[in-house]
Amino acid sequence: MLMARFKVRVEVWLKDELVDAEGKTVEEALKDLGYNVFGVRVGKVYTFIVESKSPSEAERIVVDMCERLLANPIKDKYFVSVSSHEV
Numbered sequence: 001m002l003m004a005r006f007k008v009r010v011e012v013w014l015k016d017e018l019v020d021a022e023g024k025t026v027e028e029a030l031k032d033l034g035y036n037v038f039g040v041r042v043g044k045v046y047t048f049i050v051e052s053k054s055p056s057e058a059e060r061i062v063v064d065m066c067e068r069l070l071a072n073p074i075k076d077k078y079f080v081s082v083s084s085h086e087v
Contacts, residue, residue, distance in 0.1 A: 003051045005085040006058040012071045012078045013043040046070060049085050058082045 014020050020041050027040035052058040059082045071078040 003053060005049050005051050006055060006082045007085040008046075008048050008050050008058065008062050009081045010046040010062060010066060010070055010078055011043055012046070012066075012076050013041060014075060015077050018075060050082075055082050055084075 022042040023040040026042060027037055030037045030040065050058050050061055052061055059080055062080050062082065066078045066080065067073060
């Protein structure tokens with residue numbers, strides 16, 4: 001079977017029950033600048049292209065990447081999105 005390319009986006013965030021110290025720092029700095037903001041959270045976004053046989057296989061591969069490297073399952077939650085990649 002031919003391999004296809006899929007565009008991937010992974011968002012990694014601290015779990016909701018954990019204090020996001022970096023988010024709190026950014027929130028306070030924004031407030032100091034005069035912005036009325038609340039609940040600031042800081043996360044990471046990864047985007048890349050992955051080759052696989054199908055979108056579902058691509059998602060399984062990316063979830064494995066998250067579990068092994070991109071996210072720490074003890075403290076992080078993550079969201080994966082896979083879409084067709086136009087060449």
